[in-house]
Amino acid sequence: MIFDLKATFTFSNDISLIKNEIESSISDFNTVLFEKDKSLKIKIKNVKNNILNLEISSEGSFRPHNALLQMKNILSKELGKKHHLGIRDIKIENYTIDFELEKEPLKKINIPYANVDINEKQARIILKEIDEEFLRRNYIDRMISLVKEKVENQYYEGKEEFWNLIWKSEEKKHIWSKDPTEEMAKLGWLKQGPTKGKWFYRPQAAAILKTMEIIAIEEVLKPLGFEEIIESNIVPFEVWLKTGHLEGMPGEIYYVTEPVTRDIEKWERFIDLTKITREVPYDVLQKNVSHPTAGICYAQCPLIYWSFKGKTISEKSLPVLVYDKTAVSGRYESGGRHGIERVDEFHRIEPVYIGTKEQLSDLRDKMIERYKHVFNDIFELEWRMAWVTPWYMQQAGKIGDKGTQDTGTIDFEAYMPYRGLLFLFLQWFQELMHLIFHVSLGFHRVLMDFI
Amino acid sequence: MIFDLKATFTFSNDISLIKNEIESSISDFNTVLFEKDKSLKIKIKNVKNNILNLEISSEGSFRPHNALLQMKNILSKELGKKHHLGIRDIKIENYTIDFELEKEPLKKINIPYANVDINEKQARIILKEIDEEFLRRNYIDRMISLVKEKVENQYYEGKEEFWNLIWKSEEKKHIWSKDPTEEMAKLGWLKQGPTKGKWFYRPQAAAILKTMEIIAIEEVLKPLGFEEIIESNIVPFEVWLKTGHLEGMPGEIYYVTEPVTRDIEKWERFIDLTKITREVPYDVLQKNVSHPTAGICYAQCPLIYWSFKGKTISEKSLPVLVYDKTAVSGRYESGGRHGIERVDEFHRIEPVYIGTKEQLSDLRDKMIERYKHVFNDIFELEWRMAWVTPWYMQQAGKIGDKGTQDTGTIDFEAYMPYRGLLFLFLQWFQELMHLIFHVSLGFHRVLMDFI
Numbered sequence: 001m002i003f004d005l006k007a008t009f010t011f012s013n014d015i016s017l018i019k020n021e022i023e024s025s026i027s028d029f030n031t032v033l034f035e036k037d038k039s040l041k042i043k044i045k046n047v048k049n050n051i052l053n054l055e056i057s058s059e060g061s062f063r064p065h066n067a068l069l070q071m072k073n074i075l076s077k078e079l080g081k082k083h084h085l086g087i088r089d090i091k092i093e094n095y096t097i098d099f100e101l102e103k104e105p106l107k108k109i110n111i112p113y114a115n116v117d118i119n120e121k122q123a124r125i126i127l128k129e130i131d132e133e134f135l136r137r138n139y140i141d142r143m144i145s146l147v148k149e150k151v152e153n154q155y156y157e158g159k160e161e162f163w164n165l166i167w168k169s170e171e172k173k174h175i176w177s178k179d180p181t182e183e184m185a186k187l188g189w190l191k192q193g194p195t196k197g198k199w200f201y202r203p204q205a206a207a208i209l210k211t212m213e214i215i216a217i218e219e220v221l222k223p224l225g226f227e228e229i230i231e232s233n234i235v236p237f238e239v240w241l242k243t244g245h246l247e248g249m250p251g252e253i254y255y256v257t258e259p260v261t262r263d264i265e266k267w268e269r270f271i272d273l274t275k276i277t278r279e280v281p282y283d284v285l286q287k288n289v290s291h292p293t294a295g296i297c298y299a300q301c302p303l304i305y306w307s308f309k310g311k312t313i314s315e316k317s318l319p320v321l322v323y324d325k326t327a328v329s330g331r332y333e334s335g336g337r338h339g340i341e342r343v344d345e346f347h348r349i350e351p352v353y354i355g356t357k358e359q360l361s362d363l364r365d366k367m368i369e370r371y372k373h374v375f376n377d378i379f380e381l382e383w384r385m386a387w388v389t390p391w392y393m394q395q396a397g398k399i400g401d402k403g404t405q406d407t408g409t410i411d412f413e414a415y416m417p418y419r420g421l422l423f424l425f426l427q428w429f430q431e432l433m434h435l436i437f438h439v440s441l442g443f444h445r446v447l448m449d450f451i
Numbered sequence: 452m453i454f455d456l457k458a459t460f461t462f463s464n465d466i467s468l469i470k471n472e473i474e475s476s477i478s479d480f481n482t483v484l485f486e487k488d489k490s491l492k493i494k495i496k497n498v499k500n501n502i503l504n505l506e507i508s509s510e511g512s513f514r515p516h517n518a519l520l521q522m523k524n525i526l527s528k529e530l531g532k533k534h535h536l537g538i539r540d541i542k543i544e545n546y547t548i549d550f551e552l553e554k555e556p557l558k559k560i561n562i563p564y565a566n567v568d569i570n571e572k573q574a575r576i577i578l579k580e581i582d583e584e585f586l587r588r589n590y591i592d593r594m595i596s597l598v599k600e601k602v603e604n605q606y607y608e609g610k611e612e613f614w615n616l617i618w619k620s621e622e623k624k625h626i627w628s629k630d631p632t633e634e635m636a637k638l639g640w641l642k643q644g645p646t647k648g649k650w651f652y653r654p655q656a657a658a659i660l661k662t663m664e665i666i667a668i669e670e671v672l673k674p675l676g677f678e679e680i681i682e683s684n685i686v687p688f689e690v691w692l693k694t695g696h697l698e699g700m701p702g703e704i705y706y707v708t709e710p711v712t713r714d715i716e717k718w719e720r721f722i723d724l725t726k727i728t729r730e731v732p733y734d735v736l737q738k739n740v741s742h743p744t745a746g747i748c749y750a751q752c753p754l755i756y757w758s759f760k761g762k763t764i765s766e767k768s769l770p771v772l773v774y775d776k777t778a779v780s781g782r783y784e785s786g787g788r789h790g791i792e793r794v795d796e797f798h799r800i801e802p803v804y805i806g807t808k809e810q811l812s813d814l815r816d817k818m819i820e821r822y823k824h825v826f827n828d829i830f831e832l833e834w835r836m837a838w839v840t841p842w843y844m845q846q847a848g849k850i851g852d853k854g855t856q857d858t859g860t861i862d863f864e865a866y867m868p869y870r871g872l873l874f875l876f877l878q879w880f881q882e883l884m885h886l887i888f889h890v891s892l893g894f895h896r897v898l899m900d901f902i
Contacts, residue, residue, distance in 0.1 A: 112723050142727045149726075191758055195687050195745060200758045203678035203773065210679060227654035228661060232796055233684070233747070233779040234705070236646050237731050247725040251713040254685070255740050256747065262702040262785035272563050274698040275600075276593045280688050282742045289706050289743060291733045294646060296684070296707065296747070307642055307651045322654065326798065328684040328779060334713035345683055347777065 001144075002098040004057045005064040009072065010089040011050040011079075018083060019047045025078055026054075029071055037062035042071060065095070065135040072132075092135065095127040099144060106154040111146050113139065123147055164387040166410065169375070172382035174417035181339025190340065197337045197344025205340075209347070213325065215378055216349050220370040224363065226321040226351055231303040233327045236294045243302040254330035254344075255292035296330035300350035303327070308354070319355030319363065364410075371412060383414040452595075453508070453549040456515040457496070460503040460523065461540040462530075469534060470498045476529055477505075480522055488513035493522060516546070516586040523583075543586065546578040550595060557605040562597050564590065574598055615838040617861065620826070623833040625868035632790025641791065648788045648795025656791075660798065664776065666829060667800050671821040675814065677772040677802055682754040684778045687745045694753040705781035705795075706743035747781035751801035754778070759805070770806030770814065815861075822863060834865040 015022060026042050033040045039059035046053040054071070056064035072087055079085040101121045109116050109123075113134075117124045125143060184190040189204035201209060234256055240246040245253075260266075270288060273281040297303075304322060313320060330345050337343060353363060368385070375381045388411045466473060477493050484491045490510035497504040505522070507515035523538055530536040552572045560567050560574075564585075568575045576594060635641040640655035652660060685707055691697035696704075711717070721739060724732040748754075755773060764771060781796050788794060804814060819836070826832045839862045 112720060112727060137728065139727045142729075146723060146726050194683065194690055194754065194757055195685055198683040198685060199681075200683065200754065201681035202758070203680055206679045206681045209681060228657045229654055230650075230652035230657045230660060230798070232645065232649035232651065234646055234649060234781065234796065239645055241725070241729060241731070246731065247722045250721050250725075250736070250739070251710045251715065251718045253710065255708045255710075255736075257706045257708055257743060259702045259704065259706075259783050262783060264702065267702045269563060270701055271698045272597060274692070274701075275597050276563060276590045277588065278593075278692060280692070280697065285701075285706075286742050288701070291737050292708060292740060303645065303651065306645055307653070326779065328777065330685065332710050332713060345685065347681070 001100075002057070002059050002096075003064045004094075004096045005055065005068060005092060006045070006094040007054050007056070007068055008089075008091045008093065009052040009054070009075070009087050010091070011052065012086040012088050013083075014050050015052060015079075015085065016047060016049065018079070018085075021082075022047065022052065022075065022079075025075060026071065029067075029074055033062065033067055040064070040067060042067060063140060065092075065140060068092075069132070069135060090132040090135075092130045093128065095125075095130065095140075097125040097140070097144060099123050099125075101148060101151050103151055103155060105151045109147055109150050111143055111150070114143060116147055162388060166385040166387055168384040169382055172380065172415075174382075174415075177417035179339065179418045181341070184340075195344075197333050197342075199340055199343065199345075213347075213349065215374060217325070219374050219378065220367065221323055221349070221351060223370060224321065224366055226323045226353075229304065229307070229322045229324055230326045231297075231300060231307070231324045233297050234294045235297055235302055237292075239302050239306050240295065240298075243305065245298055245302065249298070251334075252332050253295040253298060254332055256294040256296060257289045257292050260288050260290055297327040298329060298331060300324040300327050300329070300348065301352050304350075304352040313354060319353050319359045321351070321353050321363075323349055323351040325349040368410070375412070375414070381414045383412060386411050386413060453510050453547075454515045455545075455547045456505075456507045456519060456543060457545040458505050458507070458519055459540075459542045459544065460505070460526070460538050461542070462501040462503065463537040463539050464534075465501050466503060466530075466536065467498060467500065469530070469536075472533075473498065473503065473526065473530075476526060477522065480518075480525055484513065484518055491515070491518060493518060514591060516543075516591060519543075520583070520586060541583045541586075543581045544579065546581065546591075548576040548591070548595060550574050550576075552599060552602050554602055554606060556602045560598055560601050562594055562601070565594060567598055569602075613839060617836040617838050619835040620833055623831065623866075625833075625866075628868035630790065630869045632792070635791075646795075648784055648793075650791055650794065650796075664798075664800065666825060668776070670825050670829065671818065672774055672800070672802060674821060675772065675817055677774045677804075680755065680758070680773045680775055681777045682748075682751060682758070682775045684748050685745050686748055686753055688743075690753050690757050691746065691749075694756065696749055696753060700749070702785075703783050704746040704749060705783055707745040707747060708740045708743050711739050711741055748778040749780060749782060751775040751778050751780070751799065752803050755801075755803040764805060770804050770810045772802070772804050772814075774800050774802040776800040819861070826863070826865070832865045834863060837862050837864060 023044060026044060030040075030042055033042070037058060037060035039057075040062050041057055043055045043057075044052065045055050054068070056067050058064050058067070068090070072090060076087050101118070101123050104120050105118050109118060111125075113127060113130075115126045115128075117126065125147065127140075181190065184205050185192065187204070189202050191200040191202065192198075193200065199205075235245075237246055264271075267288060270281055270284045273284060304324065308320075325348075328345060329348055333342060333344050353360060355363065371385075375383050474495060477495060481491075481493055484493070488509060488511035490508075491513050492508055494506045494508075495503065496506050505519070507518055509515050509518070519541070523541060527538050552569070552574050555571050556569050560569060562576075564578060564581075566577045566579075568577065576598065632641065635656050636643065638655070640653050642651040642653065643649075644651065650656075686696075688697055718739060721732055721735045724730075724735060755775065759771075776799070779796060780799055784793065784795050804811060806814065822836075826834050
């Protein structure tokens with residue numbers, strides 16, 4: 001990587017008479033910097049009146065903008081003490097970062113705050129007219145990563161998931177091949193709505209769902225030692241910023257906004273208009289609610305991770321085995337909704353575990369045994385099991401071959417007679433249990449961000 | 452009530468030559484109106500060029516604005532056919548409604564769209580410069596009701612609930628008097644958060660809550676024949692407009708907003724900024740989400756009522772006895788949060804029933820027996836039972852004395868040793884079961900709005 005930064009310090013008074021002193025300070029600092037990164041160098045381009053123009057270049061790991069901020073501190077301290085001079089302002093006229101990509105982009109890359117020029121595998125980020133605050137916030141490295149990630153993503157777009165069969169049951173004779181949603185709706189067991197992708201389960205359908213819940217708990221979770229916890233249904237953005245959900249699927253979130261106030265007087269106009277018009281005065285409502293600050297549960301694991309934040313777990317209390325079945329998941333599905341299989345709102349049991357790699361490998365094996373028991377002995381399904389690296393891991397470059405792969409998920413897929421195809425059991429089964437494994441490494445990685 | 456409306460019709464052409472014809476049409480219509488309401492009269496005030504000024508007054512039930520709209524239809528039809536004249540525009544310069552209040556207001560009353568003058572018990576609503584659309588929407592009667600309601604509310608503000616003891620248990624010796632939330636938090640059984648008034652129940656606290664759930668179901672609901680249903684956690688405004696929640700407690704709702712799109716390109720800037728800054732770009736988010744269209748479950752009954760919308764229930768399938776325990780209730784509490792007793796999010800079992808008045812009276816008695824059994828034999832509580840008319844029924848004027856009262860709720864109150872006072876068991880118990888009775892009449896009233 002090659003960094004080149006052109007900056008201007010504006011001092012509180014004329015510095016032309018102490019030019020030598022400034023040169024010597026910078027020269028001293030260059031010596032210090034040389035110890036850290038041989039390629040890094042601060043050059044004085046011009047000194048005039050109260051203006052100092054600098055150029056900082058580097059080819060190494062020490063970033064010029066960090067050098068600039070440190071340089072500012074040194075000059076402020078030295079010149080402040082001796083000459084009562086302060087630095088009023090820093091401006092970065094130009095900051096150019098050249099770096100090499102692993103692959104040539106397939107189409108134009110854009111990122112906020114900067115221009116990106118890419119010639120074959122040579123990328124250049126050009127920032128202009130940025131201020132000190134911007135540098136302090138340390139966006140630069142994340143901008144470089146974002147460019148690299150966007151190129152990588154272009155190669156994975158539309159690619160299928162890595163999929164590797166682990167196990168397959170025998171074929172089964174299907175005793176019924178109708179679409180269960182349609183049939184249940186006809187019988188009045190189910191009613192669609194009241195909003196998109198949601199269902200009202202009348203007693204007959206509710207009984208089926210709740211029986212599956214009991215099977216999951218009694219036949220899988222309890223025998224393995226899992227204990228129930230209850231988490232909130234509302235996940236604040238701070239948590240999703242850590243787990244990556246907010247940047248990962250912002251278009252699939254049901255957002256939550258809070259009233260700005262509960263003061264009844266502030267709501268009087270809204271109430272009066274609603275009573276008179278029997279319609280919602282959206283403009284008045286909008287003034288009385290905050291911008292979204294949270295979302296409805298997307299998956300239950302983030303809040304379980306959050307619950308361990310700052311907690312030290314002793315070796316002897318491992319493995320920690322917990323599950324939530326209370327939070328209701330909401331996912332905004334634009335298309336592809338189908339019956340109770342692909343919905344905007346579903347009920348799921350999500351187990352989370354913390355343990356040594358050995359404990360979790362052992363748990364995985366036992367869990368698979370329990371699943372086999374449920375699918376073979378209770379549901380009598382035709383199903384298969386596959387080792388899968390989902391797209392979000394592929395994007396992050398976390399793909400190995402069959403031998404080296406130790407993160408990823410195991411998908412359980414069952415044959416749905418009425419659809420005539422193998423369908424992700426995970427999806428069909430989503431009303432029952434979240435079957436994705438947080439295998440040791442994957443889980444620890446997320447958790448580490450919290451602690 | 453005295454209504455006085457001054458309106459202007461603007462015709463597509465000069466009408467001065469057909470003044471007589473218009474007079475005769477209006478006179479005929481007056482005769483028709485006289486049959487409906489003797490006090491109603493349309494008077495021509497002026498005819499000039501293409502302008503017709505009218506005044507309509509009434510003291511009865513037939514509203515002048517409805518007469519005006521009918522008058523418009525008649526004139527349009529008659530003059531259109533004969534003279535190819537149309538009515539381009541209706542303007543209401545002034546609409547005054549005088550009516551008497553039951554009580555003199557304690558302070559100034561304001562409502563949208565109109566001025567309200569009140570002199571002792573004499574109220575006057577004055578509307579100026581309103582258009583045809585406004586009249587069509589039939590806001591007038593709701594505006595009159597709103598004025599009356601606001602005066603009534605002034606008398607109930609700060610008033611206590613109607614409260615009448617029904618039954619009282621013996622005093623009990625308390626074996627423990629600490630604050631359960633504090634103690635559980637100290638032991639690590641509970642963790643506050645992640646957002647205001649929410650809790651994370653670790654296995655020990657979850658086990659207590661879930662045990663109470665089992666008791667409620669096995670000891671109260673199942674023995675009485677209730678069946679479980681599963682409803683959505685998200686309630687659209689349309690439903691709350693019918694149940695009155697939207698006008699009743701808009702400041703206590705957790706609102707839900709949807710993404711405007713799931714299209715990943717439309718979210719690119721949001722994603723990029725989130726990745727670079729590790730902060731939420733609220734301005735970009737705001738553009739990508741809709742205004743609120745729904746809220747998180749406030750109580751479970753509205754969606755159960757909704758589920759019966761348009762459904763005919765045969766006499767022989769009564770009583771219908773259902774409950775939901777899946778939706779998680781959210782209520783924005785500005786102050787007064789305390790531990791797990793007064794929270795923003797709670798779990799509740801809400802039973803709803805439809806039946807004849809006799810069936811429901813019988814059910815109420817049996818339910819009280821089951822509650823007694825739970826509180827006396829299982830929890831061994833010191834508690835009491837009171838007949839209560841909550842404020843929202845008081846406001847609506849639904850208060851009777853002990854003898855005539857047949858809507859309202861029965862509250863179950865238990866002594867909380869650590870608080871040193873009788874505390875609403877309903878509140879303390881809110882994590883377990885919604886104990887308010889939807890007594891026959893109250894329930895049917897709400898349901899009727901839906902069907």
